[in-house]
Amino acid sequence: MSTSRHPVALRLEQRVGSATRLLATVMVLPLVDGIFPALVVAGVLGSATGVVETGILIFGGSATAAVILAEMDGTRREMVTSVLLIGAVIIPVAAVEAALAPTLQGLLDLLVFERFAGLVILTIAAKTASSEIGEYLPSPGVIIGLGLVASFDPSGFALETSTEYVVNGTAAAAVGVGFALSIALLSPHLRGRVDIDRFRFGSAVALGVLALPILLGPFDLMQTDAPVALAVLAVTTLFAYDPNAEGVGSADGDDAPDDGDGPADGSADEGETDGSESTDSDESDTDAPGEPPLDAPPEGPSPVVDDDVAVLANGGEGRESDDDATDPFADDDSRAPWL
Secondary structure, eight states: OOOOOOHHHHHHHHHHOSHHHHHHHHHHHHHHTTHHHHHHHHTGGGSHHHHHHHIIIIIIHHHHHHIIIIIOOSOHHHHHHHHHHHHHHHHHHHHHHHHHHHHHHHTBOHHHHHHHHHHHHHHHHHHHHOHHHHTTSOOHHHHHHHHHHHTBOGGGOOOOOOHHHHHHHHHHHHHHHHHHHHHHHHHHHHTTTBOHHHHHHHHHHHHHHHHHHHHTGGGTOSOOOSOHHHHHHHHHHHHHBOTTSOOOOOTTSOSSOOOSSSOTTOHHHHHHHHHHHHHHHHHHHHSOTTOOOTTSOOOOOOOOOOHHHHHHHTTSOOOOOHHHHTOTTSSOGGGGGGO
């Protein structure tokens, strides 16, 4: 089955409760802990490739796929409705945070803050890949807080906004919601065929590739417009998907055959069989001991017993038979040496 037992995900699930709340927490988390505003300020959403990578890897990614495939129950329509309700909250909030990004940029030294933004992505990648390593790393919110303190510069403060930032931020959130919708729609086919842990590790690698251009920006390394992170995620999806694996089944319940004669697993037949056996056993218990059952076949003739046994049974008098009269060894003394 397509389940993931990542300790961080298990702790989050225990705190939140239901699968819908868990999915909402996973998708809203980038907006709450400051990861999404940090990426907007760092200029990651400056291109269409950055918008798609941010939407899939930050709002979507392995955590969203794991929750939908391994935790959410119900029909496909119910899962799609839950994702749309979550998207109705995420997209407007992302648009507001993107609108405030230019004002935040005026308060920060971007050259310093971008390094912390890259560290945030690497921290998330490490926590996603290994929970043991993640135990020794600070939370993303702490890193962003340290970055705000280290890069704070109030000299350039000005209230302003940018339509480009709003559009790109809204588009990134919409891409993340679209990714979750696609997983929900394909969940009956993907369950049991996608290795969640393998997809999770590949997503961590893609996040690391996304962070490298931000960290190495001053050195002009890894500065490319090619969607390297998306390519890594595509290869990861290819290796995590096994089309020959046995799926768990449709969430809509349309795959179960129903011919109107009872359940397909034969449970009713077993019940009927058990009832008939109990009835037969009750009837057999009422029969007198020693009497054969009514449906038993008639007994055949009794077998012929040995002559000595018959003699003893008749009080020592044996039955004469034709074989005794014609026995060649009865009075033939010439055959005595042979005996």
